[in-house]
Amino acid sequence: MKNAMTIHRRDFLKSSILSAAALPLAPQSASAGKAADQPYTCRFYPFTDHPNADTCWSLSVGPDGRIYASACAEGSPGGTVKLMRYNEHADKLDCLFDLADKVDDPGDSGRATQCKIHYSFAPSMSDGLMYMATHLSGPPIDLPTYSPWYSWHDPKRCFRGAALVAYDTRKEAIVWWDTLIPKEGCRCLAFDEDRGMLYALGYPRDHFITYDVKTRRRRDIGRIGSINGQAIFLDKKHRAYTTSDYGHLVRYTPEKDRLEWSPEPLPHDRRNQTGWHSVFYDVVASPDRECVYASTWIPQTRLMRIWPNEAEWPRVEDLGPVTQERDLSFPQSMFVDHCGGLTFAADGKLYYVASRWRDARYNPLPPDHEEREGMVCRLDPGTLKREEVTLLKHPVGTAQYVSRGAVDHHGDLFFGYINHRGKPAGIFKVTMPADRKKENAHLPIRVWG
Amino acid sequence: MAQQTDQPRTDRWNTPEMQAYRREVREATFTKEGMMVAFPTCFPGMTTAIVPDESRITSLDVTPAGVVFGGTSGYRAHLFAAGFHGIMGIVFDLGIVEDATECVAVCCGKTHFAAFVNGPGGGRAIQAPLVRMDSDLIQEWGFQRPTLKDLGQCAAGEPVVHAVADPQSNLIVGTTTKHVFRLSLTTGRIQIVGEAPAGGKLARASARGIVGRDSERTLWHFDVRTSTFRRGALQLPEGEWKQPLSWARDTQSGVLYTADGAGQLYSFDERTGFSRPLGQVPVAPVGPMAVTLDGRVFGFCGEEMARLFCLEPERKKVTPLGGAASVIERRRYGYVFGDAVTGRDGEIIFGENDNGGHLWLYFPSIQAKQAGV
Numbered sequence: 001m002k003n004a005m006t007i008h009r010r011d012f013l014k015s016s017i018l019s020a021a022a023l024p025l026a027p028q029s030a031s032a033g034k035a036a037d038q039p040y041t042c043r044f045y046p047f048t049d050h051p052n053a054d055t056c057w058s059l060s061v062g063p064d065g066r067i068y069a070s071a072c073a074e075g076s077p078g079g080t081v082k083l084m085r086y087n088e089h090a091d092k093l094d095c096l097f098d099l100a101d102k103v104d105d106p107g108d109s110g111r112a113t114q115c116k117i118h119y120s121f122a123p124s125m126s127d128g129l130m131y132m133a134t135h136l137s138g139p140p141i142d143l144p145t146y147s148p149w150y151s152w153h154d155p156k157r158c159f160r161g162a163a164l165v166a167y168d169t170r171k172e173a174i175v176w177w178d179t180l181i182p183k184e185g186c187r188c189l190a191f192d193e194d195r196g197m198l199y200a201l202g203y204p205r206d207h208f209i210t211y212d213v214k215t216r217r218r219r220d221i222g223r224i225g226s227i228n229g230q231a232i233f234l235d236k237k238h239r240a241y242t243t244s245d246y247g248h249l250v251r252y253t254p255e256k257d258r259l260e261w262s263p264e265p266l267p268h269d270r271r272n273q274t275g276w277h278s279v280f281y282d283v284v285a286s287p288d289r290e291c292v293y294a295s296t297w298i299p300q301t302r303l304m305r306i307w308p309n310e311a312e313w314p315r316v317e318d319l320g321p322v323t324q325e326r327d328l329s330f331p332q333s334m335f336v337d338h339c340g341g342l343t344f345a346a347d348g349k350l351y352y353v354a355s356r357w358r359d360a361r362y363n364p365l366p367p368d369h370e371e372r373e374g375m376v377c378r379l380d381p382g383t384l385k386r387e388e389v390t391l392l393k394h395p396v397g398t399a400q401y402v403s404r405g406a407v408d409h410h411g412d413l414f415f416g417y418i419n420h421r422g423k424p425a426g427i428f429k430v431t432m433p434a435d436r437k438k439e440n441a442h443l444p445i446r447v448w449g
Numbered sequence: 450m451a452q453q454t455d456q457p458r459t460d461r462w463n464t465p466e467m468q469a470y471r472r473e474v475r476e477a478t479f480t481k482e483g484m485m486v487a488f489p490t491c492f493p494g495m496t497t498a499i500v501p502d503e504s505r506i507t508s509l510d511v512t513p514a515g516v517v518f519g520g521t522s523g524y525r526a527h528l529f530a531a532g533f534h535g536i537m538g539i540v541f542d543l544g545i546v547e548d549a550t551e552c553v554a555v556c557c558g559k560t561h562f563a564a565f566v567n568g569p570g571g572g573r574a575i576q577a578p579l580v581r582m583d584s585d586l587i588q589e590w591g592f593q594r595p596t597l598k599d600l601g602q603c604a605a606g607e608p609v610v611h612a613v614a615d616p617q618s619n620l621i622v623g624t625t626t627k628h629v630f631r632l633s634l635t636t637g638r639i640q641i642v643g644e645a646p647a648g649g650k651l652a653r654a655s656a657r658g659i660v661g662r663d664s665e666r667t668l669w670h671f672d673v674r675t676s677t678f679r680r681g682a683l684q685l686p687e688g689e690w691k692q693p694l695s696w697a698r699d700t701q702s703g704v705l706y707t708a709d710g711a712g713q714l715y716s717f718d719e720r721t722g723f724s725r726p727l728g729q730v731p732v733a734p735v736g737p738m739a740v741t742l743d744g745r746v747f748g749f750c751g752e753e754m755a756r757l758f759c760l761e762p763e764r765k766k767v768t769p770l771g772g773a774a775s776v777i778e779r780r781r782y783g784y785v786f787g788d789a790v791t792g793r794d795g796e797i798i799f800g801e802n803d804n805g806g807h808l809w810l811y812f813p814s815i816q817a818k819q820a821g822v
Contacts, residue, residue: 152753
């Protein structure tokens with residue numbers, strides 16, 4: 001792997017308009033930035049039409065340029081997911097429907113429920129469809145917890161299967177639905193519109209699934225490992241990429257109809273990690289589609305840039321860590337140390353949300369900071385300089401864990417966020433500075449969740 | 450859709466029943482007793498593992514010294530040798546068998562082993578010497594890949610279904626989809642000994658007879674000493690017998706164990722016949738199983754996401770032990786298993802029939818001392 005990290009974390013801090021001179025992080029780093037020129041404003045939109053919702057595992061721009069979000073209810077026995085859409089005219093979220101009702105698998109079925117859409121929105125531009133697939137984890141209505149392993153052979157309790165829904169954003173109607181993966185949830189989804197193929201990862205067995213939307217035919221290509229990659233991306237040759245347990249790229253080439261594993265693991269912290277669990281968390285394509293930027297689902301994730309069109313296996317650049325230094329002898333919580341919400345905006349810059357937390361030794365934030373914070377960062381792909389542009393501010397909870405981000409057709413940023421204890425659940429809108437917006441900013445559209 | 454408010458939920462989900470359910474899920478979902486260790490198909494830290502979609506482990510055998518030989522299925526079939534004792538700790542990829550996508554049996558003889566593979570041309574026997582693994586794999590080592598000798602098709606155009614060895618006579622008996630054959634590991638010669646519709650695996654019984662499925666209700670029998678083949682020789686007990694058979698053999702007594710389609714377990718002694726049902730596994734069908742040195746039978750049952758079980762034959766007791774999970778060396782769930790053998794010290798070695806297949810070493814729990822004994 002080529003290490004192109006010319007911007008060290010400390011350089012990042014120095015280069016930021018918000019930064020302090022050195023560690024520990026400056027007490028006013030974020031607010032000082034906002035005070036500098038107030039370019040970005042942040043607002044939280046709760047899922048008021050779904051009070052049981054506790055998480056937003058997926059947020060995406062639709063083929064219509066509007067923002068769709070999954071109001072998930074995985075913590076409530078019998079809880080189900082509802083589809084939300086940001087109403088730019090009323091400046092609020094509209095609740096479109098309850099997925100469970102639409103796929104005839106209601107929350108009181110006694111089975112594990114259709115409780116969420118994980119990283120599984122996939123828009124189709126030619127016909128205005130928004131594909132979405134459901135995931136599991138919510139317990140049956142009369143049980144306190146659900147384990148897909150424990151209940152696999154229990155026909156009364158086992159999850160019926162990931163429901164695939166084709167929602168027509170023009171007609172505002174579901175045109176068809178199907179079971180994408182029997183008994184399993186869909187961890188992430190991607191759509192190759194040219195070929196009409198959906199690609200998915202099943203949970204918990206971590207199988208790679210293909211689905212032809214024309215014939216509605218599903219194929220199980222085989223197991224990858226034990227830990228789902230949280231994203232599948234596509235390259236120009238219609239190849240689908242995800243990751244293995246040990247941080248290797250896993251590629252499905254339709255012409256070969258075979259999964260292949262890359263020889264080298266993705267960048268990780270070699271001081272204390274082996275590559276294990278360096279599975280994709282979030283992946284976004286550059287606007288020219290020549291490369292993708294990715295974060296991994298591991299503490300001290302590194303930002304990386306992957307060039308899939310260049311060689312037999314993609315060239316991978318390690319762009320360095322995105323979160324703070326920490327005690328390597330401590331198994332850092334994955335709910336605290338996190339990076340997600342990768343998206344490109346109209347200014348051609350990469351935006352993402354990286355967590356920051358109070359740490360007595362490495363980051364003794366002053367009292368006016370939250371224990372955990374979600375920094376909205378902006379990276380210049382040309383110079384690799386990063387800056388923190390704003391903080392996500394939840395009304396009662398913390399907002400360090402962002403699942404996905406997207407830019408709508410007007411060029412504003414939206415982020416889905418996770419914090420079970422921080423009800424209400426909802427999404428953030430970050431209004432971009434006027435000179436960093438444009439119409440149809442969501443194009444070329446992201447085709448994976 | 451009925452949903453609960455927070456307050457009643459808090460009370461309702463903390464009842465003793467709900468707490469017990471949580472505990473059950475937490476403690477019984479994975480490897481409830483003993484220890485599972487998933488070992489990759491490589492020399493860890495030194496070689497790459499077999500390509501994931503070529504590493505579905507479908508056949509195993511073990512030498513008296515505890516060296517395991519096996520074969521894989523998938524995009525291509527590999528043969529391997531593995532050692533886990535002393536200063537070994539390796540799965541040695543012996544090579545790819547050309548034009549083979551499935552290995553259905555590996556049988557160890559005195560100096561060589563044979564693997565039975567299927568491919569586009571039918572089922573063939575492949576012979577290779579038993580590799581020595583006596584290097585110090587902590588310090589330094591030397592290996593050489595053996596030549597894999599193709600002994601040809603076992604029955605023209607027919608896939609092989611299974612085979613077992615009689616180490617004493619250096620003979621292997623196998624089945625194709627239509628025939629029963631024998632292979633002498635001494636001469637490398639394959640002979641058809643009779644016709645029989647195959648149905649699952651074969652087993653070496655307690656008096657050196659080889660048995661295999663003949664019809665829905667019967668077994669054929671091949672006497673290794675006299676080379677006598679008898680169809681319809683043995684009657685299966687009452688039960689559902691439509692599925693392919695799987696077997697486990699107690700190496701101390703020679704007693705076999707098998708299961709019907711409903712998951713009822715039976716023992717079979719060549720001298721006394723089948724037992725009455727010994728117990729029922731939680732989910733059918735019964736997959737690979739093996740017998741540890743104290744007579745307990747460990748195996749997997751259920752499709753897609755297999756569950757480990759333990760049969761204590763004398764107590765006629767079946768204990769569900771949960772799914773396979775490894776947290777030593779490899780962190781991995783185990784879902785599908787293709788074969789099982791008993792290791793040198795009574796550990797059970799399961800071959801994982803899945804992409805990225807591992808050898809799963811199961812160390813059964815040590816039984817508590819009985820009061821007053």
